[in-house]
Amino acid sequence: MENLSLHTVLQYSVTALEGMAVLLAFISYPKYSHTYLRFFPWLLLYVLLTEVFAIPIYEAFETNVVLYNVYNVVFFMYFYFIFYKKEENKRNRVWIKTVAGIFILASIINLSFRSFIFQPQLLAYIVGACALILCIILYFIDILYTPQILNIRKDLLFWVSTGLLLFYVGYIPIKVTRHFFEEPGHEFGTLMIVHRILILVMNICFIIGFLWTRKK
Secondary structure, eight states: OHHHHHHHHHHHHHHHHHHHHHHHHHHTHHHHTTSGGGGHHHHHHHHHHHHHHHHHHHHHHSOOHHHHHHHHHHHHHHHHHHHHHHOOOHHHHHHHHHHHHHHHHHHHHHHTTSOTTTSOOHHHHHHHHHHHHHHHHHHHHHHHTSGGGGGGGGOHHHHHHHHHHHHHHHHHHHHHHHHTOSSOOHHHHHHHHHHHHHHHHHHHHHHHHHHHOOOO
């Protein structure tokens, strides 16, 4: 019962924080409307709407997996594009194109043995998340050797990258573990709680970025 109450509180907290992130994304839009992140508010709105409609869709159809399968493809491909455009090192751009291609290939392979409509695409997700982590690491390595590092806390992409890195590093093992739980139990509930906390941390990073970023 205690875990159930905590899970409920975290679920509403996630929705509230995601809503706040969307609101601040549009309010602070003039600060970064000239950058490659100009479509980021719409992506966050898409994330929020997916979370909001996932529950009623599950109650109506007893599945909402396809929502998240589509969402993952859109989310990963968007950020591969962002980091590719931001990257100036030719070798790193090749790396980003390569991992994006591997993700697309993994998604196609996943379709051959798991239903996109009714089953989570675990292979595609793990490959996509690992590819995104690599893109973020390449970005962090790049800024270490530029004057940008001196004012990095005012850079929105830095906070977005930090939030994404913290989330996916923490969530990949949870995703794999949850996949092999046949029936939800105590351990499953604990993993869900950690999952929600990771989402909160990620959105807090986004919000800090919107508040601190400055127009260049």
